[in-house]
Amino acid sequence: MFMLMRLLYILPLFHLIHSFPSKQPLCHDDESSALLQFKKSFIINKSASSDPDAYPKVRSWRLEGENSDCCSWDGVDCDEDTGHVIGLDLSSSYLYGSINSNSTLFRLVHLRSLNLAYNHFNYSQIPSQLGNLSRLTYLNLSYTFFSGQIPFEVSKLSQLSSLDLCCNFDLSSGKYFLQFKQTLYLHDSGMHGQFPPGIFKLPNLRVLDVKYNQDLTGSWPDFQYLSSRLEEIDLGSTGFTGELPISMGNFGSLIALSIWGCNFSGSIPSSIGNLTNLIYLELSINTLVGNIPSSIGNLIQLAFLGLYDNQLSGPISFGLTNLTQLVVFDLGGNHLTGPIPFGLMNLTKLNVLCLWKNKFEGQFPISIFKQTNLYLLDISANYLSGTLFICNMTSLHILYVSDNYFSGSLLPCLHNILELRMISLRGNKFQGLLPRSLSNSTMLEAIDVSNNQFNDTFPSWLGNLPNLKLLLLRSNKFYGQILESLETNYQFPNLRIIDLSYNSFIGRLPLKSFRNWNTLKLDNESHLSYIQAEISSSAGTYHMYYEYDYTMQLRNKGLDIAYDKVQEFFRAIDMSSNRFVGEIPSYIGDLKRLRMLNLSNNILTGHIPPSIGNLTMLESLDLSQNRLSGEIPSQLTQLTFLEWFNVSHNQLAGSIPHGKQFDTFENKSFMGNLGLCGNPLSKKCWVSDSSVPLPSTSKQIQDSAVSPFEFGWKIVLVGYGFGLIFGVIIGNIVATKKLDWLMKTFGIWQRTQRNNVTIS
Numbered sequence: 001m002f003m004l005m006r007l008l009y010i011l012p013l014f015h016l017i018h019s020f021p022s023k024q025p026l027c028h029d030d031e032s033s034a035l036l037q038f039k040k041s042f043i044i045n046k047s048a049s050s051d052p053d054a055y056p057k058v059r060s061w062r063l064e065g066e067n068s069d070c071c072s073w074d075g076v077d078c079d080e081d082t083g084h085v086i087g088l089d090l091s092s093s094y095l096y097g098s099i100n101s102n103s104t105l106f107r108l109v110h111l112r113s114l115n116l117a118y119n120h121f122n123y124s125q126i127p128s129q130l131g132n133l134s135r136l137t138y139l140n141l142s143y144t145f146f147s148g149q150i151p152f153e154v155s156k157l158s159q160l161s162s163l164d165l166c167c168n169f170d171l172s173s174g175k176y177f178l179q180f181k182q183t184l185y186l187h188d189s190g191m192h193g194q195f196p197p198g199i200f201k202l203p204n205l206r207v208l209d210v211k212y213n214q215d216l217t218g219s220w221p222d223f224q225y226l227s228s229r230l231e232e233i234d235l236g237s238t239g240f241t242g243e244l245p246i247s248m249g250n251f252g253s254l255i256a257l258s259i260w261g262c263n264f265s266g267s268i269p270s271s272i273g274n275l276t277n278l279i280y281l282e283l284s285i286n287t288l289v290g291n292i293p294s295s296i297g298n299l300i301q302l303a304f305l306g307l308y309d310n311q312l313s314g315p316i317s318f319g320l321t322n323l324t325q326l327v328v329f330d331l332g333g334n335h336l337t338g339p340i341p342f343g344l345m346n347l348t349k350l351n352v353l354c355l356w357k358n359k360f361e362g363q364f365p366i367s368i369f370k371q372t373n374l375y376l377l378d379i380s381a382n383y384l385s386g387t388l389f390i391c392n393m394t395s396l397h398i399l400y401v402s403d404n405y406f407s408g409s410l411l412p413c414l415h416n417i418l419e420l421r422m423i424s425l426r427g428n429k430f431q432g433l434l435p436r437s438l439s440n441s442t443m444l445e446a447i448d449v450s451n452n453q454f455n456d457t458f459p460s461w462l463g464n465l466p467n468l469k470l471l472l473l474r475s476n477k478f479y480g481q482i483l484e485s486l487e488t489n490y491q492f493p494n495l496r497i498i499d500l501s502y503n504s505f506i507g508r509l510p511l512k513s514f515r516n517w518n519t520l521k522l523d524n525e526s527h528l529s530y531i532q533a534e535i536s537s538s539a540g541t542y543h544m545y546y547e548y549d550y551t552m553q554l555r556n557k558g559l560d561i562a563y564d565k566v567q568e569f570f571r572a573i574d575m576s577s578n579r580f581v582g583e584i585p586s587y588i589g590d591l592k593r594l595r596m597l598n599l600s601n602n603i604l605t606g607h608i609p610p611s612i613g614n615l616t617m618l619e620s621l622d623l624s625q626n627r628l629s630g631e632i633p634s635q636l637t638q639l640t641f642l643e644w645f646n647v648s649h650n651q652l653a654g655s656i657p658h659g660k661q662f663d664t665f666e667n668k669s670f671m672g673n674l675g676l677c678g679n680p681l682s683k684k685c686w687v688s689d690s691s692v693p694l695p696s697t698s699k700q701i702q703d704s705a706v707s708p709f710e711f712g713w714k715i716v717l718v719g720y721g722f723g724l725i726f727g728v729i730i731g732n733i734v735a736t737k738k739l740d741w742l743m744k745t746f747g748i749w750q751r752t753q754r755n756n757v758t759i760s
């Protein structure tokens with residue numbers, strides 16, 4: 001980057017030295033005075049140029065002395081024959097101020113190249129008079145703090161082949177430095193208003209990139225006759241709307257087209273099949289309806305096809321066998337029906353196959369499991385059946401087959417699937433044993449086999465997986481005693497979320513494995529990061545990058561909750577509805593970051609350990625339907641994030657602690673314990689409520705007795721209500737469309753190689 005810039009500065013000098021002997025005409029007076037007045041219209045201000053190589057080029061501009069010829073001025077380039085100023089490069093020159101409509105810049109009508117990048121034009125409008133510089137072929141206004149609309153007049157610059165308006169308005173979000181000929185880069189510019197359709201018609205334009213300008217509106221232009229040379233159009237995440245016209249098929253030079261995250265509606269015109277140069281086609285996250293046109297089968301060069309999150313329906317009726325170059329095929333989140341076409345097996349280059357959340361039905365073709373290049377297979381939430389043979393998919397990183405009708409046993413694999421990070425088989429009818437070969441997939445972070453019919457002992461052999469964070473075995477036929485790390489040498493060193501509920505485990509609670517949570521080095525918890533896998537895939541000069549968030553379902557706070565993302569530091573233990581016996585070990589208080597603990601519906605005895613009061617992050621505690629006895633320890637009132645609390649149907653006695661969160665729990669949290677008394681139960685304790693403090697609740701009463709008027713009930717509710725809301729956020733219950741959208745769209749398509757993308 002810096003090398004390149006120096007080169008740019010050397011060029012004018014070079015030009016000067018070599019042109020000296022020849023008789024170069026002097027600069028025209030009107031142009032030199034126009035330049036000087038243009039210089040005067042700005043304040044020289046160091047903070048106007050963020051570029052480290054910046055310096056005020058205009059400082060050398062003066063009419064007196066040897067340097068009076070404006071053609072020798074820094075940044076000025078003249079035509080050798082006519083002496084007219086044809087190039088002006090004032091990039092990174094500390095210019096601060098605005099360019100008005102009467103600016104003398106517009107008198108330089110011979111300009112072919114104008115670069116004002118890295119100056120500060122004080123959020124003013126891009127002057128429409130630029131349209132009068134009709135000879136311009138190159139215009140660079142990147143990083144210039146212009147705001148507002150691109151004037152329509154700019155689209156009338158018929159000679160213009162390269163326009164860079166990148167990264168205006170919000171410097172900090174500009175991430176890309178791009179070098180290109182015949183290109184228009186406007187992405188991330190905070191543009192708003194209507195996009196001039198004429199720009200699509202610029203005869204020399206090859207690249208049109210306006211992505212990430214959410215307030216920029218427009219529609220796909222309906223030009224019947226068009227000799228466009230556009231090769232790349234990226235309207236991703238802008239406010240473009242309307243239908244895609246049939247004339248779209250006229251953009252025959254297109255190699256890459258992205259309109260993801262816009263508001264395009266209507267059906268996909270079959271003329272899209274005329275864009276036979278397409279390598280990359282991304283129409284995801286719009287409201288496109290109707291069938292996928294069969295003409296897509298003509299796009300034999302296609303490597304990326306993204307249609308996810310639309311309302312497409314009907315079967316996959318185009319000839320997949322033609323699309324042998326496909327590396328990414330994502331149809332998730334539509335209403336597609338019918339069987340999965342066998343043609344998929346011919347797509348041997350596939351890295352990503354996503355068919356999630358559709359209405360596909362029938363047997364899933366076994367041949368697809370021969371795809372040894374697949375990194376990501378997500379066929380979740382369909383009506384698919386059959387058996388699963390993943391053993392040969394040795395490149396697999398992510399496998400989601402959840403919520404289908406798959407059945408049968410999983411064969412033990414002869415090959416190791418060494419790249420596997422996430423596997424979700426949830427909500428099928430799998431039986432038999434968990435494949436032991438998973439213990440060789442040392443990258444594994446998440447295993448979800450909930451809601452199946454696995455009949456196996458606890459997979460303690462997974463305990464050597466160094467990265468395993470989630471283990472969800474809920475609602476299967478797992479049985480037997482769970483041997484702990486000391487007995488088995490399996491540590492589960494990274495496990496954060498475990499769900500063993502609704503199985504037939506017996507013996508003591510296996511909690512020792514989690515005691516290392518104290519010593520776990522945790523990343524900065526204030527920074528929200530999610531458990532996710534990263535995948536990238538390339539075809540030619542195009543490159544795709546996916547951040548795939550792990551999803552899960554947990555029963556938390558009495559609700560079945562679908563988590564679209566799982567925070568790295570979320571900690572939860574659900575061992576409910578088994579036949580665990582014995583006491584709750586007091587070292588449970590060591591599991592410091594625990595946010596959810598559900599031990600309900602077991603055969604637990606003994607007291608509730610007061611050390612649970614040390615689990616200060618706890619949001620949900622369910623110990624109901626056991627045989628616990630003794631009092632509810634007053635230490636539990638220290639749990640200020642506790643939103644859900646249930647000790648019903650035990651053999652607890654004594655008075656219910658009160659204060660803080662405990663004032664918000666209702667009687668159903670406590671019922672079915674014959675010995676319990678006090679609010680919110682109707683049974684009164686035999687000592688009157690506050691006059692004779694019980695030993696176990698004395699601190700409590702002291703607290704609230706300090707100032708009964710200032711620290712009244714309402715304030716308590718509001719104060720701890722905040723904790724409650726905080727808890728919800730931390731627990732990350734996310735179900736909105738918007739976040740769902742984020743989850744699936746982290747497929748960001750980027751070009752590489754051709755333009756040295758530097759991501760800062």
Ligand SMILES: *[C@@H]1O[C@H](CO)[C@@H](O)[C@H](O)[C@H]1NC(C)=O
Binds near residue numbers: 043045046047096120
């Ligand atoms: C210099 O430019 C900055 C913007 O980069 C502006 O905030 C500041 O007021 C300017 N200073 C002067 C003296 O104009």
Ligand SMILES: *[C@@H]1O[C@H](CO)[C@@H](O)[C@H](O)[C@H]1NC(C)=O
Binds near residue numbers: 096122
């Ligand atoms: C920058 O814009 C502000 C607000 O419009 C204005 O007050 C100020 O004079 C402008 N500064 C320059 C140097 O143009």
Ligand SMILES: *[C@@H]1O[C@H](CO)[C@@H](O)[C@H](O)[C@H]1NC(C)=O
Binds near residue numbers: 104
């Ligand atoms: C341009 O017009 C503004 C008012 O819009 C005025 O203040 C300024 O002096 C004018 N500049 C020139 C160079 O005429």
Ligand SMILES: *[C@@H]1O[C@H](CO)[C@@H](O)[C@H](O)[C@H]1NC(C)=O
Binds near residue numbers: 106131
């Ligand atoms: C700029 O072009 C417009 C027509 O597009 C014309 O009316 C105007 O006079 C031109 N201005 C100058 C300074 O040439």
Ligand SMILES: *[C@@H]1O[C@H](CO)[C@@H](O)[C@H](O)[C@H]1NC(C)=O
Binds near residue numbers: 091118
């Ligand atoms: C625009 O100018 C800046 C600064 O000189 C440069 O880094 C950038 O590459 C230019 N953009 C184009 C498309 O030439």
Ligand SMILES: *[C@@H]1O[C@H](CO)[C@@H](O)[C@H](O)[C@H]1NC(C)=O
Binds near residue numbers: 273274
């Ligand atoms: C594709 O282009 C050909 C001519 O190049 C035209 O005859 C045909 O109608 C076009 N097909 C579609 C579906 O637009």
Ligand SMILES: *[C@@H]1O[C@H](CO)[C@@H](O)[C@H](O)[C@H]1NC(C)=O
Binds near residue numbers: 294298318320322
């Ligand atoms: C395959 O592509 C060829 C053009 O290369 C086309 O004629 C044919 O109809 C396509 N087949 C299918 C099934 O789409």
Ligand SMILES: *[C@@H]1O[C@H](CO)[C@@H](O)[C@H](O)[C@H]1NC(C)=O
Binds near residue numbers: 321346
């Ligand atoms: C698809 O694959 C099958 C089996 O490998 C093969 O018989 C068939 O010819 C292939 N079709 C095409 C169009 O390549």
Ligand SMILES: *[C@@H]1O[C@H](CO)[C@@H](O)[C@H](O)[C@H]1NC(C)=O
Binds near residue numbers: 392
């Ligand atoms: C997996 O590969 C083995 C050879 O390693 C082969 O015998 C078997 O048929 C393959 N299974 C599937 C489902 O492709």
Ligand SMILES: *[C@@H]1O[C@H](CO)[C@@H](O)[C@H](O)[C@H]1NC(C)=O
Binds near residue numbers: 413437
């Ligand atoms: C793990 O991999 C090793 C080496 O490939 C192999 O010998 C062993 O059988 C595998 N273990 C399981 C349980 O598949």
Ligand SMILES: *[C@@H]1O[C@H](CO)[C@@H](O)[C@H](O)[C@H]1NC(C)=O
Binds near residue numbers: 455456477
């Ligand atoms: C689990 O499998 C064993 C045989 O391995 C069988 O005896 C037992 O009945 C099965 N349990 C359930 C609940 O199906």
Ligand SMILES: *[C@@H]1O[C@H](CO)[C@@H](O)[C@H](O)[C@H]1NC(C)=O
Binds near residue numbers: 589610613614
């Ligand atoms: C709670 O933790 C503190 C140290 O953090 C310890 O001193 C205390 O004994 C613990 N309380 C219980 C009840 O375990």
